[in-house]
Amino acid sequence: MSALLSVRDLAVTFSTPRGPAHVVGGLDFDVEAGRTLAIVGESGSGKSVSSLALLGLLPDAVTRVSGSAVFDGAELIGRSEEQLRHVRGAGIGMVFQDPMTSLNPVLTVERQLAEALRAHGRVSAEAVRARSVELLDDVGIPDAAARLRAYPHQLSGGMRQRVMIAIALAGEPRVLIADEATTALDVTVQAQILELVARLQDERGTGVVWITHDLGVVAGIADHVVVMYAGRCVEEGPVDALYARPSHPYTRGLLESLPVLDDARPAREREALTTMPGLPPDPVDLPPGCAFRPRCAYRLDPRCATQVPPLEPVAGSVETHRAATFYRLPAAGDAQVRR
Amino acid sequence: MNGEALVRTTGLRVHFPLPPPGPLRSSPGAVRAVDGVDLEIRRGETLGLVGESGCGKSTLGSALVRLVEPTEGTIEFDGSDVTAMPRRELRALRRRTAMIFQDPFASLDPRRTVGETIAEPLAIHRLHRGRSRRRARVGELMELVGLAPDHRNRYPHEFSGGQRQRVGIARALAGEPDFVVCDEPIASLDVSVQAQVVNLLVRLQREMGLTYLFVSHDLAAVRQVADRVAVMYLGRVVEVGDGVAVGEMPGHPYTEALVSAVPVPVPERERSRERIVLQGDIPSPTHPPSGCRFRTRCPQVFEPCADHDPVLQSLGGRHGGPAEQSAACHLHGVTG
Amino acid sequence: MSAGERADTLPSTAPHRPRWVETLVLLARSPMAVASGLVLTAVVAAALLAGRISPHDPVEPSVDDRLQAPSGEHWFGTDELGRDVFSRVLAGAEVSLRVGAVAVGISLAAGVLIGLLAGYYRRWVDDVLMRVMDVVFAFPALLMAIAVLAILGRGSTNAMIAIGIVYTPIFARITRASVLSVREEVYVRAARSAGAGDVRIVARHVLPNVTAPIIVQTSVSLAFAILSEAALSFVGLGTQPPDPSWGRMLSEGRGFLEQAWWMAVFPGAAIFLTVLAFNVLGDVLRDVLDPRQRAAMKGTAKGSGG
Numbered sequence: 001m002s003a004l005l006s007v008r009d010l011a012v013t014f015s016t017p018r019g020p021a022h023v024v025g026g027l028d029f030d031v032e033a034g035r036t037l038a039i040v041g042e043s044g045s046g047k048s049v050s051s052l053a054l055l056g057l058l059p060d061a062v063t064r065v066s067g068s069a070v071f072d073g074a075e076l077i078g079r080s081e082e083q084l085r086h087v088r089g090a091g092i093g094m095v096f097q098d099p100m101t102s103l104n105p106v107l108t109v110e111r112q113l114a115e116a117l118r119a120h121g122r123v124s125a126e127a128v129r130a131r132s133v134e135l136l137d138d139v140g141i142p143d144a145a146a147r148l149r150a151y152p153h154q155l156s157g158g159m160r161q162r163v164m165i166a167i168a169l170a171g172e173p174r175v176l177i178a179d180e181a182t183t184a185l186d187v188t189v190q191a192q193i194l195e196l197v198a199r200l201q202d203e204r205g206t207g208v209v210w211i212t213h214d215l216g217v218v219a220g221i222a223d224h225v226v227v228m229y230a231g232r233c234v235e236e237g238p239v240d241a242l243y244a245r246p247s248h249p250y251t252r253g254l255l256e257s258l259p260v261l262d263d264a265r266p267a268r269e270r271e272a273l274t275t276m277p278g279l280p281p282d283p284v285d286l287p288p289g290c291a292f293r294p295r296c297a298y299r300l301d302p303r304c305a306t307q308v309p310p311l312e313p314v315a316g317s318v319e320t321h322r323a324a325t326f327y328r329l330p331a332a333g334d335a336q337v338r339r
Numbered sequence: 340m341n342g343e344a345l346v347r348t349t350g351l352r353v354h355f356p357l358p359p360p361g362p363l364r365s366s367p368g369a370v371r372a373v374d375g376v377d378l379e380i381r382r383g384e385t386l387g388l389v390g391e392s393g394c395g396k397s398t399l400g401s402a403l404v405r406l407v408e409p410t411e412g413t414i415e416f417d418g419s420d421v422t423a424m425p426r427r428e429l430r431a432l433r434r435r436t437a438m439i440f441q442d443p444f445a446s447l448d449p450r451r452t453v454g455e456t457i458a459e460p461l462a463i464h465r466l467h468r469g470r471s472r473r474r475a476r477v478g479e480l481m482e483l484v485g486l487a488p489d490h491r492n493r494y495p496h497e498f499s500g501g502q503r504q505r506v507g508i509a510r511a512l513a514g515e516p517d518f519v520v521c522d523e524p525i526a527s528l529d530v531s532v533q534a535q536v537v538n539l540l541v542r543l544q545r546e547m548g549l550t551y552l553f554v555s556h557d558l559a560a561v562r563q564v565a566d567r568v569a570v571m572y573l574g575r576v577v578e579v580g581d582g583v584a585v586g587e588m589p590g591h592p593y594t595e596a597l598v599s600a601v602p603v604p605v606p607e608r609e610r611s612r613e614r615i616v617l618q619g620d621i622p623s624p625t626h627p628p629s630g631c632r633f634r635t636r637c638p639q640v641f642e643p644c645a646d647h648d649p650v651l652q653s654l655g656g657r658h659g660g661p662a663e664q665s666a667a668c669h670l671h672g673v674t675g
Numbered sequence: 676m677s678a679g680e681r682a683d684t685l686p687s688t689a690p691h692r693p694r695w696v697e698t699l700v701l702l703a704r705s706p707m708a709v710a711s712g713l714v715l716t717a718v719v720a721a722a723l724l725a726g727r728i729s730p731h732d733p734v735e736p737s738v739d740d741r742l743q744a745p746s747g748e749h750w751f752g753t754d755e756l757g758r759d760v761f762s763r764v765l766a767g768a769e770v771s772l773r774v775g776a777v778a779v780g781i782s783l784a785a786g787v788l789i790g791l792l793a794g795y796y797r798r799w800v801d802d803v804l805m806r807v808m809d810v811v812f813a814f815p816a817l818l819m820a821i822a823v824l825a826i827l828g829r830g831s832t833n834a835m836i837a838i839g840i841v842y843t844p845i846f847a848r849i850t851r852a853s854v855l856s857v858r859e860e861v862y863v864r865a866a867r868s869a870g871a872g873d874v875r876i877v878a879r880h881v882l883p884n885v886t887a888p889i890i891v892q893t894s895v896s897l898a899f900a901i902l903s904e905a906a907l908s909f910v911g912l913g914t915q916p917p918d919p920s921w922g923r924m925l926s927e928g929r930g931f932l933e934q935a936w937w938m939a940v941f942p943g944a945a946i947f948l949t950v951l952a953f954n955v956l957g958d959v960l961r962d963v964l965d966p967r968q969r970a971a972m973k974g975t976a977k978g979s980g981g
Contacts, residue, residue, distance in 0.1 A: 042529040142619075156620040157392075186391035186556065187600040188617045195616055213530050216559075216602025220609035239606045257534035259563035261601050262608075266583050267385065267564050272541065273534035279499050280529075404868050433870030445861040450694070450883040459879075460869040507865070514869065 003030035004207045005054075005092070005175050010067035010077075012046070012053045012231075014283075021283040024050045024231045026308075027067070029224075031175050031207040038222035038239070039211045040254075044280055046231035047211050051177045053077075055092060056084040071175070090120050093168030095161070097180035102164055103152040109136075109163055110148035116170035135166040140196055158189035165196065176201075177209040182217065194221060215255060219243060224320075227251050230281050230291035233311060237321030247314045247323040249296045250276075290325070301326035344379035345518055345550050346403055350412035351376045353395070353402050357625065368625045372398040374574030375412070377651070380518070385544060385551040387565025387582065389558050389597065393621055394571040397441075400520040400554045404436045405429065416518070434464045437511035439540075441523035443503035447495040453506045454491030457481065460514040480509040484539060501532035508539065512547070520552045525560060537563060558601045562586050567663075570594045573632040574624055576651065580664030590654045590666035593633045631669065643673045650674045701963045708959040711952035718949050722769040731759035733766040734917045742935045752937035754927065760937055763919035764945050770920040771949070774835050774913070775900040781839025783893060786846020793847065794854025795877055805851065812844035816899075817906055824912045831904075831920070834913040838903045842896050849892050853885035860884070887964035894957035898950040905946050921946045 012024040024046040031037050041047040052058050053065045054076055069076040071091055076084065088094070096102045104112060113132040129148070136144035139162040152160055161181060168176060178197065182190040198221065201208055210221060218225055219239065226236045227248065235248040246252045256274040263270065278295040281287055287294055289305040296304070303309070303326050311322040354369035372395040380386045380403075390396045401407045403414060405421065413422045421432055437460075440446035447456055457477050461467050467476040478488035484505040495503055504524060511519055521540060525533040541564055544551055555561050561568055562582055569579040570591065578591040589595040596615040603609050617636045622628055628635050634644040649667040652674055667674075702708040725733075731749075737757035745752040751760035789808065793801040811819065823837035857863065858881060866876050905922025907913035914920035921942040928939030 042531060158620060187558075187602075188391060188596055189620075190602075191600040191614055191616050192618075195614075214602060215530075215604040216609065219604045219606040220602055220612075222606075243604065243606050254530060255604060257531060258604055259534075259537065259557075259559040261559040261562060261586070261598070261603055263562070264583060264587055266581070267541075267562065267566055270563060272538045273563065275534045275538060276531045277535075279501070279532075401864075406864055406868050430870045430872075433868065436868075438865065438868040440861050440865060442861060446865050448860075448862040448866075448880050448884070451879070459866060459871065463870045463875065510865065510869070 003032050004071065005031040005209075006068075006070045007050075007054065008068045008070075010050055010053065010069060011065070012049050012058070013064045015062050015064070016284060018284050022231055022286060023283050024053065027226075027228075027231075027233055029226050029233075029236070031209055033174070033207050034201060034205040035223045036201070036208040036210055036221050038218040038225045039209060039228060040213065040215060040218055040225060041228035042213055042280060044230075044283070045228040046283075047228050048179050050228075051094070051179060051209060051211060055088050055094065055177075056081060085119075090171035091173055092175045092177060093171060093173035095164050095168050095176065095178045095181045097183050103160060105152055107151075108148065109150050109152070109155075112163070113148070113167055113170060116167045120171040131170075132166075135169060136163070138169070138200070139163070139166045140192070141166075156189075157185055158192060161185060161189075161193055162196070165193075165200075169200065172204075173206065175207045175209065177211065179211045180213070181210075183212065183214070190217070197221075215258060227254075230286060231283060232291065232308070232324065234292065234325070235323040236311070237314070238318060241314075241318045241321040245314060245317050245321070247317070247321070248292075248325045249298050249327060250292050251323075253295075253297075296327075298325075298327040342382045342384075344415075345382040345417055346378075346380040346552075347415045348376055348378050348399075348403070348412060349415075351378075351399070351402065351409055351414065352411040353398050353407055354410040369410075370624050371395075371574050371627060372624060373402060373409075374624075374627065376571075376574075376576050378569060378576055378579065380550060380552055381567075382517075382550055383548055384566045385553050385564050387561035387568040388552055388554045388571060389556065389561050389568060390571035391556060391597075391621065393573075393624060395574045395624070396554050396571045397522050399571070400438070400522050400552055403518075403552060404438045404520050405432070406438070430464075434460070434466075434514040435516050436518045436520070437514065437516040438520045438522060439504075439507050439511045439524045442527050443500050443507055444495075444527070446507050447503055449495055452492050452494055453481075453486075453498070456495075456506060457491075457509045457513055460510060464514050466514060476513070480513055483512070483543070484509045485535075499532075500528050501535055504528060504536050505539065508536075508543070512543065515547075516549070518550045518552070520554065522554045523556065524553075526555065526557070533560070540564065558586070558597060570597065573621060573627050575632060575667065577633065577668070578664070578666040579651065580654070580666075581662040584662035584664040588664075590664055590671065591633075591668045592637050592639050592670070594666070596638075631667075639670060641669070643669045647673055698963055702959065705959050705963075707955050708963075711955040711959075714948055714952040715956070718768050718772065718945075718952075721765045722772045725762075725765040725769050729759070729762035729765045731762045733758060733762040733919050742931065742938075744935075745937055751941040752935060754924075754935070754938050755931060760924070760941055763924060764921070764941050767919040767921045767924060767942060768945065768949075770831060770914055770918060771901050771904055771922075771946075774831055774838070774904040774920075775897050777835040778838035778900045778904070779842065779893060779896045781836065782842035782846050782896065783889070785839070786843045786848075787850045787889060789843070789847040790850025790852075791854055791877060791881065794851035795858055795873070795881065801851075804847070808844040808847045811840065812848075816841045817903065820903060820907060821910070821912060824907065829912045829915065831914045831918070834904055834907050837907070838900050841903070842900065845896065846889065846892060849888050850885060853888055854881055857881050857884045890964065891957050891961045894953050894960055898953035898957070901946065901953075902950055 007027060007029050010024055010027040014021040014023055027050055029037060039047045054069045065077055067077060071087060076087060110132055113135060114128045117128050117131055132148055133144045136147055141147050141159060141162050182193050185193065197208065200206060212218060222239045225239050225242050226233050229250050235242065235251045246255050253276040257276060259273060276295050281291050289307055290309050293299045293304045309324045309326050311324045313319060314321045314323050351373055352375055353373040354371050356369045376399060388396045398407060402409055409422055413420050416432060424432065454477050457480055458473055461473055461476060467473045477491055481488045481491065486502060486505050524540065525536050528536060537560060543549065553561060553564055565582045567580060568582045568585040569576050572593050578585060578594045585594060586598065589598055596617050599612065599615045615638060619636050622635055630645040630647055631649050634640045647669065649669050651665040651667045652671055654664045654666060654671060740753045740757035742755055743749055743753040749759050751764060753759055789804050793804040819841050820837040823840055824833055827833040827836060863876060863880050866880055904913055905925060908920045908922030909926040914923050924942035925939050931938050
């Protein structure tokens with residue numbers, strides 16, 4: 001299947017008072033129709049910046065974006081604001097983390113939906129209203145016609161996020177980018193939203209980019225996973241292969257450091273959680289070689305200090321599973337993560 | 340662990356009155372953040388308190404260290420009623436209780452060095468008096484939480500989130516408290532740092548024999564640290580008991596939904612799990628539903644739920660285990 | 676302790692400096708702040724040294740030298756009584772600054788105290804204090820000062836008190852607004868949970884965190900106080916003859932604008948420069964003391980300084 005959105009060698013550099021900050025480098029990924037790509041990383045890993053860069057949503061004055069991002073046969077990088085505006089919404093919809101600050105507090109839901117619909121060509125008032133009700137229905141908001149007149153503060157967090165999704169869907173995008181879209185929500189509400197996105201994806205064949213730090217959510221919804229650290233992809237692969245055989249020390253560290261819900265032992269009988277020492281590096285002052293080296297427990301190869309390890313296929317895993325590390329896992333049996 | 344209660348609440352209510360009625364609101368009312376909680380926290384244990392935003396778990400934690408005033412009911416600490424304690428005694432109590440806050444950026448005074456912050460409880464309670472003794476104690480505390488003592492003169496903005504949380508922990512432990520409320524202590528930290536702080540809290544508890552109330556929305560983290568778990572919904576404790584029992588065999592439909600909604604980082608298991616997706620939103624804590632508060636969203640709602648307010652009843656080691664567990668649900672026999 | 680649990684070492688930042696030193700360093704980088712600093716230093720020096728450096732007696736009339744244009748002998752000319760305008764401007768600096776400083780001192784002390792009490796205790800304390808402040812604030816400032824002087828009697832001491840009263844509500848409001856937000860900060864809750872009493876919380880946590888807007892307001896208010904003193908003296912209620920004050924000199928010079936422009940222009944210029952300098956300094960302080968701006972400014976410093 002050919003990709004809806006194909007990103008190659010994406011790099012983003014911010015100019016900061018302290019010097020250039022390399023927040024994203026050498027990033028490749030593909031988004032396919034009806035599939036979910038998860039981009040996983042911690043704050044500062046570049047996971048959000050990369051998607052903002054695609055849509056030209058970073059401040060031009062301080063940002064340099066290079067590489068290529070082809071959507072629907074057209075290059076996005078370097079396009080004018082005017083051209084990108086057509087892509088946003090109609091081609092690629094976006095949902096952000098905080099539904100309270102992404103909605104305008106002084107406009108009703110209807111006004112905000114209408115704005116999105118008009119931007120994509122619907123003009124008659126009746127058509128806009130009918131479509132708005134339909135969209136709210138679609139995202140599971142009960143009593144949609146009445147909710148149109150509500151202001152954002154009159155809605156719960158889950159409802160606001162549904163409204164955001166409705167707005168993102170107004171232009172019938174072919175790719176939906178969700179940036180920590182459920183992070184601010186409670187788990188039971190998150191479950192509702194995840195279910196909703198899965199359903200919409202099934203119905204419309206939308207390609208989804210799910211940006212998150214939550215490896216649990218990723219396990220449930222992703223087809224393909226990209227793990228980012230210090231602006232680079234350190235490991236990627238089909239979700240099952242990647243979780244079965246996490247091959248970059250960072251991915252392993254992340255997975256091992258999570259407390260386990262379905263461990264039947266009482267707290268006092270459990271081992272301490274595995275930890276990774278240290279902090280992610282400063283993007284203005286990246287260490288030479290592998291950016292993860294200072295925190296890495298396996299930094300044995302002399303190249304770790306001098307070369308950025310390339311993404312290479314993981315031995316013993318599927319072909320599309322690649323990791324950027326000089327460390328080679330021992331035989332498959334030992335590679336299982338504790339759990 | 341099955342020791343006596345260090346903290347016990349009886350019929351505890353914390354209501355926040357809404358502004359008086361005006362042109363926009365017809366009836367006055369109150370946010371019933373905590374609305375009738377009977378709970379005991381035993382000496383030396385970690386009681387995990389889980390629930391979703393707005394359920395009142397943080398308010399309950401704040402009430403236990405007397406940061407908010409109870410509206411009704413009593414709080415006993417170490418056998419004595421502290422609800423109506425005079426100021427002077429309250430101050431002495433405050434040496435024995437402490438709180439660790441969620442946001443490590445907001446909980447440290449930006450104008451004071453971390454050394455000054457950690458030393459504050461010492462100054463308040465006149466402990467380790469004298470410049471050099473206090474300095475030594477601050478150094479000791481910093482070592483204890485994994486900070487370098489020579490960073491004592493630095494300001495909070497020079498530290499990372501995880502390190503700031505360590506400063507907050509050192510401050511909480513400075514007065515050698517018996518009881519510590521950890522209010523979402525890892526929620527604002529990056530994933531790779533959360534484990535460090537969880538391990539630190541667990542180690543400190545074991546070394547110092549502390550009693551914790553570990554407030555969190557993260558059930559997996561709570562299971563990692565808590566001996567017993569209490570689940571809150573809309574101002575009430577709906578289930579409480581042994582951590583394994585509550586986590587593995589929930590006795591309340593809400594707990595069940597909560598457990599099923601927590602994502603597990605194992606793809607095949609996560610995809611095949613039967614998830615109970617609750618419908619609708621949490622009702623307003625100003626006007627909770629009649630009878631069982633969970634009934635408006637409960638997948639197993641039946642006749643008595645609307646009329647009878649269920650009370651916690653012991654499930655008496657179901658499934659043959661000795662585990663202690665109680666739930667407030669009519670499915671185990673109509674109460675209330 | 677396991678190695679993994681140990682907190683990471685701090686990134687090696689520049690050796691840390693006390694905040695106020697950092698503030699001075701940042702101020703020194705702003706040309707505007709340096710310029711106003713120079714002006715104000717000159718004014719303060721003039722005020723302090725007036726007695727020693729003035730070429731002539733500022734008060735003693737000298738009939739022979741009446742209304743002389745600026746010259747090598749009399750740099751700013753002389754007034755209708757033959758007094759040296761330059762010497763009088765120097766002496767006036769002392770009066771203007773003293774009145775400004777004392778008046779602002781009064782409103783600062785009273786306003787900050789009222790604002791702290793109102794913002795920290797809320798409820799009836801807040802209602803009572805702030806309603807009183809509203810009443811004071813509702814009067815036009817100069818009219819209020821004139822009313823106060825009408826009660827206390829004219830003279831520069833009473834002018835200080837009057838101006839002090841007039842500017843108290845501004846400080847009270849600014850302080851109260853900041854206190855309202857700071858008292859809700861988590862670190863204040865943290866201090867309270869540790870057992871800190873009100874006095875400790877206010878002195879150690881609230882006050883230090885509300886200083887920035889107060890410092891800015893102080894600088895701006897100094898400018899207004901000097902203007903007010905000039906205005907009061909202009910209408911004859913402030914500094915009394917024969918003492919020189921910029922406002923008085925302006926008032927006296929008004930009658931001679933056509934014969935002797937220098938009598939009004941030089942004190943006027945002194946008022947203008949001093950007020951401008953205080954205002955500019957206030958603006959720069961506002962930026963320097965704003966944590967977000969501050970971070971950006973420090974960044975620039977690091978970048979350019981290597």
